[in-house]
Amino acid sequence: MADRADVTLACIQFEPIIGEPDHNLARMEAHIREAHARGADLVVLPELADSGYVFETMEETARLARPIPGGASAARLCALAAELGLHIVSGLAEEAGGDFYNSALLCGPDGPIGTYRKLHLWNRENLFFKPGNLGLPVFDTPLGRIGMAICYDxxxxxxxxxxxxxxxEIVCIPTNWVPMPEQDPEAEAMANVLHKAAAHSNGFYIACADRVGTERGQPFIGQSLILDATGWPLAGPASRSAPEILIATVTPGALRAKRQLNEFNNILGDRRTDVYG
Amino acid sequence: MADRADVTLACIQFEPIIGEPDHNLARMEAHIREAHARGADLVVLPELADSGYVFETMEETARLARPIPGGASAARLCALAAELGLHIVSGLAEEAGGDFYNSALLCGPDGPIGTYRKLHLWNRENLFFKPGNLGLPVFDTPLGRIGMAICYDxxxxxxxxxxxxxxxEIVCIPTNWVPMPEQDPEAEAMANVLHKAAAHSNGFYIACADRVGTERGQPFIGQSLILDATGWPLAGPASRSAPEILIATVTPGALRAKRQLNEFNNILGDRRTDVYG
Structure with missing residues (x-):
């Protein structure tokens, strides 16, 4: 696999507006075009990027959630991926059979590739969304094997x-990180700590695209991050409050070597499955 | 459980000398007495604190490893725990039935309580030690429920x-952390990142006692750490190169509340065991 191509990742940190999908999709498109101009092969956008985050009623959720891939948000992102010849992962509010999910779409130049539905719902999300029921799928793409997870996951x-x-090989994290209990606002975000640890212990790249701003009283913390498979940042953390595009190039073909820590140790192979399954 | 007592933890960061158990045990005793004078209820010492770390031959390993709890190192620590009325966790080189383990002893005022044998051996440890075969036991003590793990675990x-x-409730980590591949020596240690994430995601206290110094060409990185169940440091990280005693007081009776992040979310209860077992 030594001849596998490098992949340039972009994380779009921006501020969606609750209840304004046309505005949000226009911003997303502009940011994706900018990321493309900067060389991005794979663009990651925040959680619920089309709808905004702080829902107040089920009626509002129903009004904003759309089918994936058939709805207007997914269709617009798929068309953009085809036009620009790149891959996109975006958090979207999903409607499916009268149920609502906090979801992520993966699409590429040839159309929709897959959907992920958030498994672990945070706080009042439990009032409006059903817990994810598609497991944790990984999709084989020309860029590498791509997985998705969302925020509290x-x-x-x-x-x-x-x-x-x-x-x-590449895990894309659309997110809307909020301050954690007892978090020192001046310290590194625990969200950053958790994803550094995950990249290091699993030997894969992670790209976290967070939002910024305050919505209906709920602040978000920014600090989007692209992590090497060693756990160290390749780009970011981004600003705590301003829109920003992070760009970093990764090498899926290098992962096999990165996971071999020395002559004796492999970060995935050393698991004691005889002890903990 | 609201009336459960606070527990004062101490982590002893010092520099064991390879092949000099008498010297090392004398240093350990002096440091334990100092920690006791500073109020410690539970003292944690580094990995292989009695023997030193960088073994060169199986003969050297055989000469330095001792039975637990019957050997001289364990007996001395148990006697000290009884005299001072405290609990001790220490990494020790263990001999058992002609095999050798990289182990940790837990003892209290009433004698030995339990042994843990390192499950995940690092680098050339694989030449001298057998992988742990006692699982990951947790011991019920008057201070709370205590678990142990060692370094690469x-x-x-x-x-x-x-x-x-x-x-x-309290996880004690005797360790001999070494620099990781691609670690920026000026950045926070990945070892610190990993344990912050573990404390946060599991809602328990973690006390990491590392060694310092360079032994037979192998540098160690210090940065011992006592973590709150939120993942944030209560004490440390300690110096990268100097001996140091970290002290922090924890409240096992507060863990139930700390694990409940909000009305909807519990950091242990939210696991999607239906998806990933």
Missing amino acids: GWFPETFRALAAAGA | GWFPETFRALAAAGA
Whole structure:
């Protein structure tokens, strides 16, 4: 696999507006075009990028959620991926059979590739969305094997272990990180700590695209991040409050070597499955 | 459990000398007495604190490894725990039935309580030690439920998940952390990142006691750390190169509340066991 191509990742950190999908999709398109101009092969956007985050009623959720891939948000992103010849992962509010999910779409130049539905719902999301029911799929693409997870999913090491077991090489994280209890606002975000640990312990690249701004009283913390498979940042953390595009180039063909820590140790192979399954 | 007592933890960061157990045990005793004078209820010492780390031959390993709890190192620590009325966790080189393990002893005022044998061996440890075969036990003590893990064990999230499932409240980590590949020596140690993530995602206290110094060409990185169940440091990181005693007081009775992040979310209860077992 030594001849596999490098992949340039972009994380779009921006501020969606609740209830304004046309505005949000226009911003997303502009940011994706800019990322493309900067060489991006794979662009990651935040959680619920088309709808905004802080829903107040089920009626509002129903009004904003759209089918994936058939709805207007997914269709617009797929058309853009085809026009620009790149891959896109975006958080979107999904409607499916009268149920609503906090989802992520993966699409490429040839159309929609897959959907992920958030497994671990945070706080009042539980009032409006159903928990994800598609597991943690990994999709084989020309760029490499791509997995997705959303925000609070990253608090659970099993999320990353399941993606690693399925062969993920690049994990895309649309997110709307909020301050954690007892978080010192001046310290590094725990969200950044958790994803550094996950990249290091699983030997894959992670691209986290967060939002910024305050919505209906809920602040978001920015600090989007693109991580090497060693766990160290290749780009970011981004600003805590301003829109920003992070760009970094990764090499899926290098992962086999990166996971071999020395003559004796392989970060995935050393698991004591005889002890903990 | 609201009336459960606070527990004062101490991590002893010092420099063991390879092949000099009498010297090392004398230093350990002096440091334990100092920690006791500073109020410690539970003292954690580094990995292989009695023997030193960089073994060169099996003969050297055989000469330095001792039975637990019957050998001279364990007996001395147990006597000290009884005299001072405290609990001790220390990494020790263990001999058992002609085999050798990189182990940790837990003892208290009433004698030995339990042994842990390192599950994940690092680098040339594989030449001298057998992999641990006692699982990841958690011991019920008057201070709380105590688990142990050693150094590279902390690179595997399953280590901490298994300890959490067994009800661990305080996890003691004797360690001899070495620089990781591609680690920026000026940046925070990945070892610190991994344990912050583990404390946060499992909602328990973690006390890491590292060594310092360079032994037979192998540098160690210090940066011992005592972590709150939120993942944030209560004490440390300690110096990268100097001996140091870290002290912090924790409250096992507060863990139930700390694990409940908001009305909807519990950091252990939110695991999607239906998806990833």
